[in-house]
Amino acid sequence: MSGRVSVSFRLNGSDCTAEVEPRQTVADLLRAMHLTGTPVGCEQGVCGSCTVIVDDDPARACLMFACQLEGRSLRTVEGLATGGRLHALQEAFDEEDAVQCGFCTPGFLMLAAAALEHDPFLNDDAIDALVSMNLCRCTGYGPIRRAIRRAAKEARRAP
Amino acid sequence: MKPAAFTYLAPRTIDEALSQLADAGGDARILAGGQSLVPAMAYRLAQPSILVDVNGLTDAPPLAEEDGRLEIGPLVRHQDLRRLSPQRPLGALLSSMAEKVGPWPVRCRGTFCGSLAQADPASEWALAVVALDVNLTLESRQDGPRSVPASEFFAGVMATTAREDEMMTAATIAELPGATRWGFSEFGRRTGDYATVLALALYELKGGRMTRVRIATGGAEAVPRRLSEVEEALEGSAPSKPRFLQAAELAAEIIDPLEDYQADALYRRDLVRSMVLRALQQTTR
Ligand SMILES: Cc1cc2nc3c(=O)[nH]c(=O)nc-3n(C[C@H](O)[C@H](O)[C@H](O)COP(=O)(O)OP(=O)(O)OC[C@H]3O[C@@H](n4cnc5c(N)ncnc54)[C@H](O)[C@@H]3O)c2cc1C
Ligand code: FES
Ligand code: FES
Numbered sequence: 001m002s003g004r005v006s007v008s009f010r011l012n013g014s015d016c017t018a019e020v021e022p023r024q025t026v027a028d029l030l031r032a033m034h035l036t037g038t039p040v041g042c043e044q045g046v047c048g049s050c051t052v053i054v055d056d057d058p059a060r061a062c063l064m065f066a067c068q069l070e071g072r073s074l075r076t077v078e079g080l081a082t083g084g085r086l087h088a089l090q091e092a093f094d095e096e097d098a099v100q101c102g103f104c105t106p107g108f109l110m111l112a113a114a115a116l117e118h119d120p121f122l123n124d125d126a127i128d129a130l131v132s133m134n135l136c137r138c139t140g141y142g143p144i145r146r147a148i149r150r151a152a153k154e155a156r157r158a159p
Numbered sequence: 160m161k162p163a164a165f166t167y168l169a170p171r172t173i174d175e176a177l178s179q180l181a182d183a184g185g186d187a188r189i190l191a192g193g194q195s196l197v198p199a200m201a202y203r204l205a206q207p208s209i210l211v212d213v214n215g216l217t218d219a220p221p222l223a224e225e226d227g228r229l230e231i232g233p234l235v236r237h238q239d240l241r242r243l244s245p246q247r248p249l250g251a252l253l254s255s256m257a258e259k260v261g262p263w264p265v266r267c268r269g270t271f272c273g274s275l276a277q278a279d280p281a282s283e284w285a286l287a288v289v290a291l292d293v294n295l296t297l298e299s300r301q302d303g304p305r306s307v308p309a310s311e312f313f314a315g316v317m318a319t320t321a322r323e324d325e326m327m328t329a330a331t332i333a334e335l336p337g338a339t340r341w342g343f344s345e346f347g348r349r350t351g352d353y354a355t356v357l358a359l360a361l362y363e364l365k366g367g368r369m370t371r372v373r374i375a376t377g378g379a380e381a382v383p384r385r386l387s388e389v390e391e392a393l394e395g396s397a398p399s400k401p402r403f404l405q406a407a408e409l410a411a412e413i414i415d416p417l418e419d420y421q422a423d424a425l426y427r428r429d430l431v432r433s434m435v436l437r438a439l440q441q442t443t444r
Binding site: 003005021022023025028043044045046048051057058059060062063064065067068070111115129130132133134 | 160161162163164165166167169190193194197198200201202210212214238262263264265267268350351352
């Protein structure tokens with residue numbers, strides 16, 4: 001009785017149409033499309049590992065149904081690097097050893113990318129508040145904070 | 160877990176949404192920000208057979224400040240309230256409370272009205288509407304709009320007096336007079352999650368004395384409410400530490416504390432004492 005519905009949206013800059021079951025979340029759809037860069041941890045909005053960017057805001061991909069993407073723009077970690085070059089945040093996470101098992105990393109990258117797009121002048125308090133929104137079970141947050149601070153500096157220097 | 164199957168409807172107008180709710184005869188749920196409903200569906204605590212997604216409504220009124228009132232429509236997100244101007248007391252109060260509602264990604268999608276409909280006893284907005292005597296507009300196809308004072312809206316933990324075919328289409332808050340002092344305090348174990356206990360204190364300072372005192376707590380009892388005995392104890396006196404301590408003590412005594420895995424009755428009373436005291440102390444900052 002649920003049927004399948006067709007949904008058209010922009011995915012990492014390209015137009016895309018998918019057939020989905022209404023009960024599929026954005027996270028489910030991404031995995032069905034083999035975009036496995038968006039990991040799913042808690043499926044209840046708490047851990048932040050599934051964070052993606054919808055239009056210009058960060059969103060928990062596990063708390064949005066795929067059919068709600070109609071006409072919107074979705075960005076995932078797969079779209080962060082452009083023209084074969086890593087995003088400043090990805091470089092900084094590498095430099096600062098902000099990755100251990102890597103499960104939380106895409107969520108942090110997308111959250112921080114959205115935050116830097118909203119405000120490249122993120123101060124340390126804002127960075128602390130930001131990293132407290134996602135769970136990392138390995139690195140202890142210090143390297144993640146340093147990486148975001150480094151990328152913020154880069155973003156301010158960029159022309 | 161994954162949500163059970165449902166039929167997805169995406170109405171374009173409020174009337175269309177109200178018709179869909181009425182036709183469903185109780186089997187439908189409104190989907191607003193989805194930040195409470197989707198987790199409940201993933202746990203299969205909620206298994207609606209129809210979801211009426213209101214995010215595409217073209218006639219939902221935006222956040223509007225006019226005629227000394229703030230009107231909050233059904234698609235106003237927590238994050239929109241973060242952006243209210245702090246120049247006036249109401250804007251300053253709501254934007255500072257908004258910062259405590261979940262993490263930023265949740266604030267970008269979750270709605271003010273959805274939060275009230277969810278009726279979590281520790282919701283910041285549930286506390287705010289009770290303390291500020293907010294009028295809520297509930298609409299159905301059958302009866303049209305009706306107005307419900309916030310104090311009559313909450314019926315228990317996650318329960319309200321709204322009917323299944325009703326949609327909250329507005330929350331209307333009167334501006335606060337310029338002389339209003341306010342303080343807000345909450346305690347939670349985890350950043351970005353619901354608090355355990357919250358308190359809000361408001362009064363107007365006239366000739367050095369507190370008038371129109373309002374003290375309300377959330378998370379302490381099954382529903383947030385104003386503590387009239389505490390308000391009366393403070394009314395007409397000058398703000399001072401001993402007065403505030405007395406008031407906090409009284410608040411801790413008179414509440415009928417919730418007990419759950421987060422806090423037993425004794426601990427909740429302690430938290431109420433501390434949160435009411437902190438909220439009052441903040442009013443003199
Ligand atoms: C990690 C996390 C942390 C959170 N922390 C907090 C917190 O600290 N404080 C807090 O208050 N909340 C918190 N929340 C919950 C969040 O605020 C939700 O946004 C809110 O409770 C529900 O609003 P919604 O728009 O997302 O509603 P939905 O999830 O879409 O709906 C919730 C319920 O309300 C009904 N509903 C929605 N809109 C209407 C309407 N207009 N009329 C009638 N019924 C309606 C729905 O049918 C459903 O029953 C948190 C959520 C998450 C995932
Ligand atoms: S999987 Fe979405 S927030 Fe944890
Ligand atoms: S690196 Fe393992 S969870 Fe963060």
